[in-house]
Amino acid sequence: MTASTQKPSIHLAWIFLVAGILALAPAYLAVPGARGAAQQKDYLSEEEANKIRDTYTPAERIRLFVTFAEDRLKQFDYELNRKTPDRRRPEILNAFLNGYAGCIDDAADQIDIAREKQMDIREALKLMKAKDQEFLAQLEAYDKGGTDFDLYKDTLEDAIDGTKDALSDIDEAQKQPSGPPVRRKQ
Numbered sequence: 001m002t003a004s005t006q007k008p009s010i011h012l013a014w015i016f017l018v019a020g021i022l023a024l025a026p027a028y029l030a031v032p033g034a035r036g037a038a039q040q041k042d043y044l045s046e047e048e049a050n051k052i053r054d055t056y057t058p059a060e061r062i063r064l065f066v067t068f069a070e071d072r073l074k075q076f077d078y079e080l081n082r083k084t085p086d087r088r089r090p091e092i093l094n095a096f097l098n099g100y101a102g103c104i105d106d107a108a109d110q111i112d113i114a115r116e117k118q119m120d121i122r123e124a125l126k127l128m129k130a131k132d133q134e135f136l137a138q139l140e141a142y143d144k145g146g147t148d149f150d151l152y153k154d155t156l157e158d159a160i161d162g163t164k165d166a167l168s169d170i171d172e173a174q175k176q177p178s179g180p181p182v183r184r185k186q
Helices: 003-030 046-054 058-080 089-117 122-142 149-175
Strands: none
Touching (some): 058 089
16 A cells, blocks of 8 residues: 555544544533532532532431522422412422422432442431431421422422432431441441
8 A cells, every 4th residue: 555545434433433423422512410429419509519519428418408498498488378479380390399309319329329338327317317307297297288289299209209219318328327337436
């Protein structure tokens, strides 16, 4: 082969390579989480996402997610009981319940992470269990019907199921030993 016959095949190979990269780039950038841990959950504010990112232990993250979940329920209750409802009320009510459920799910995910890393999260589990039981009672009170119940009924059922699942995860985690064995000085 001479140099003149290699040039067209090399140019063609480069063209295919560049075309392939350009074709895959938009798909790579559009996939949630494809760029690593910098992804922000759509139900968290930028400030909340930064707090989660800046927190290093699953126990601290559990506390934060529980706080955020509580905030979503307070906002849901406020919107539900407003005398002059917003014109986007169904969207707002469902967004608060979805945000609540996302926070509870993420807190429960931290339980699994702590287990994998053998970290002690007993205190965070106690807090989460107490709060989740309060949340469940509050959600079940909403489930009895009321004004505009049909607007958020399905999302409410998802939030109740998510809370029950989280409580089950907590109970399971509390039965298992938490963290590595503690070495005592003699």
